[in-house]
Amino acid sequence: xSIAQRLDxxxxxLPAGVSLVAVSKFHPSERIMxxxxxxxxxxxESRPQEMAAKAAELxxxxxxxxxxxxxxxxxxxxxxxxxxxxxxxxxxxxxxIEKQAERCNRQIxxxxxxxxxxxxxxxxxxxxxxxxxxxxxxxxxxxxxxxxGVMTIATNSDDERVVRGDFERIRHIYEELKPGFDANFDTxxxxxxxxxxIALEYGTTMVRVGTAIFGAREY
Ligand SMILES: *Cc1c(COP(=O)(O)O)cnc(C)c1O
Numbered sequence: 001x002s003i004a005q006r007l008d009x010x011x012x013x014l015p016a017g018v019s020l021v022a023v024s025k026f027h028p029s030e031r032i033m034x035x036x037x038x039x040x041x042x043x044x045e046s047r048p049q050e051m052a053a054k055a056a057e058l059x060x061x062x063x064x065x066x067x068x069x070x071x072x073x074x075x076x077x078x079x080x081x082x083x084x085x086x087x088x089x090x091x092x093x094x095x096x097i098e099k100q101a102e103r104c105n106r107q108i109x110x111x112x113x114x115x116x117x118x119x120x121x122x123x124x125x126x127x128x129x130x131x132x133x134x135x136x137x138x139x140x141x142x143x144x145x146x147x148x149g150v151m152t153i154a155t156n157s158d159d160e161r162v163v164r165g166d167f168e169r170i171r172h173i174y175e176e177l178k179p180g181f182d183a184n185f186d187t188x189x190x191x192x193x194x195x196x197x198i199a200l201e202y203g204t205t206m207v208r209v210g211t212a213i214f215g216a217r218e219y
Pocket of ligand 1: 023067192193194
């Protein structure tokens with residue numbers, strides 16, 4: 001099946017209001033262009049250098065989303081053009097995004113990545129630490145980062161109940177935090193190739209799909 005056909009199949013299952021991020025990490029620019037020509041504009045990458053190189057050679061109207069763990073010292077590579085950083089998991093990282101966004105004279109949208117999975121290895125904020133950070137008021141003083149919502153990666157498990165438990169928890173966290181922000185806080189990003197149909201049941205507004213569009217990645 002072609003990339004265009006796969007995109008079409010996925011889009012057909014998404015209700016209005018759910019955006020589709022095509023996760024193009026490790027795939028070459030020619031594959032991204034195939035998706036672009038099929039109308040796709042949101043692309044997710046996990047490595048700053050790779051994203052910057054692709055952004056430099058691909059059409060300007062692509063919106064690039066950083067979806068992988070981001071090291072503080074790499075923020076400056078993507079700050080001039082990134083459309084959203086979805087994997088924001090520390091106070092230090094937010095402070096650096098604020099600094100680099102100000103330097104570029106722009107505002108950068110972010111999602112707070114919260115850890116809800118049962119695996120230790122998964123990245124993201126511990127919810128209690130996030131609550132106390134938000135209560136500190138530091139974030140409210142920043143004018144170059146705009147918090148658009150939360151994201152998580154569910155436990156990698158064949159047991160659907162485990163995945164549902166993770167989605168249920170992140171949805172509650174989204175609802176808990178929403179009143180503390182303005183109307184721009186509208187994004188709950190859950191769902192990848194294997195679990196996005198389940199994520200739809202939990203109110204996802206942004207799925208991040210790689211393999212189901214581009215096929216397996218060659219690392
Ligand atoms: C790689 C990645 C995805 C896409 O995963 P697939 O299983 O290929 O759909 C989604 N979200 C994040 C954060 C990722 O790192």
